[in-house]
Amino acid sequence: MSRILRAQHDSFPLSTPFRISRGVKTQAEVVTVALEQGGETGRGEGVPYARYSESIETALAAIQGVRDAIENGADRAQLLGLLPPGAARNAVDCALWDLEARLSGCSVAKAIGAPEPERLVSALTIGIDTPVAMAVAASRVAHAPLIKVKVDATIPDAQIRAVRAAAPKAKLIVDPNESWDETLVRAMQKVLVSLKVDLLEQPVPAEADEWLEGFTPEVPICADESVHVAEDLEVIARRYQVVNVKLDKSGGLTEALALAQAARARGLGLMTGCMISSSLSIAPALHVARMSDFVDLDGPIWLREDYPGGVRDEAGWLSPPQTGFWGSI
Known part of the structure; x- marks a missing residue:
């Protein structure tokens, strides 16, 4: 049975600006894919990242390039060879998962x-700002079990201290988004431990x-931009203790599950993350989140x-979408 693929640009205004380094x-700004077949529609979302x-x-151009193959029945395994890892493949892969669930009557969870x-x-995220402003933001979510603190290389010490003072009980993830250098990482070790x-x-x-291959950190370091797919782990395992699995990096749930399982097999810690996105991006990621030590899906x-x-x-607890939203029947 033939399929119809539709892809479009959707934009979701934020309630407040999101600041990182x-x-x-x-x-x-997202790309939304809909796959129609047999009276059912599967959806997926990707967030292109500069x-x-x-x-x-x-x-959108990448998705257009595989339109014929997908409409003629290419499956998720074939998609891995049609598109490289990234947001375009993620949107199509997740739409295929959703469509399969709806056509088969078997949820994604049961399928895997x-x-x-x-x-x-x-995690609830505190964006970069002055230490005073970050403390105010942290005080609003101090009850949350897990907080992520965005910093850069200017005054990370003061920013983290401000958040910790405002949220003394929460677990903390500190995310410089690649803005530090070796000297600063080494200098911040004692600070990270003390906080x-x-x-x-x-x-x-x-x-x-x-x-990082010769460095033993006092706080575990998580690979984000450094890791995309399972093949990266041979090097990553020598440099990091944890890996952040994002479907927009891996190119969909299919590869994200493979990456997560391979990371666990190597004894690495696991984190599930996301871009700023809608719930259509988060629903598939929940199937990786269940395996993870840290979850950051507040997009x-x-x-x-x-x-x-x-x-x-x-209050920092994320509930899944309603039944039927994505991947469930």
Whole structure:
């Protein structure tokens, strides 16, 4: 039976600006894919990221390039050879998962032999600002079990201290988004320990992390921009203690599951992350989150308006979408 593929650019305004070391975001720009077959529609979402030389235009062009193959029945395994890892493949892969579930009457969870997604702890993010402003923001979510602190290389010590003082009980992830260098990472070790930071995420540029092979950190370091697919782990395992699996990096749930399983097999810790996105991006990621030590899926929380029936945050606990939203029957 033939399929119809539709791909479009959707934009979701944020309720407040999201600041990281690379800049400020005020809207989530996504590519949405819909696959129609047999009276059912499967959906997927990808978030092109300039850090990986992606844009809405390049993602839509990539999807257009595989339209014929997908409409003629190419499956998820074949998709891995049709598109490289990235947002375009993610959108198509997740649409295929959703379509398969709807056509078969078997949920994604059952297809992968896992429990249905349940409520879990997911980090709430404090964007870069002055220490005083970050303390105010942290005080609003101090009850959350897990907080992520965005910093850069200017005054990270003061920023982290401010958040910790405002949220003394929360677990902390510190994320410099590649803005530190080796000297600063080494200098910050004692600070991170004293402030009871649980995880340091991708402190240095992915292109300049070789020195980590000879470094034993006092707080585990998580690879984000440095790791995309399972093949990266041979090198990553020598440099990092944890890997952050994002579907927009791996190119969909299919490869994300392979990466997560391979990371566990190597004894690495696991984190599930996301871009600023809608619940359509988060629903598939929940199937990796259930395996993870750290979960950071608050992308939709930043939106002024998400899809009806999407994920819900309550005090740092993330509930899955309503049944039928994505991948469930």
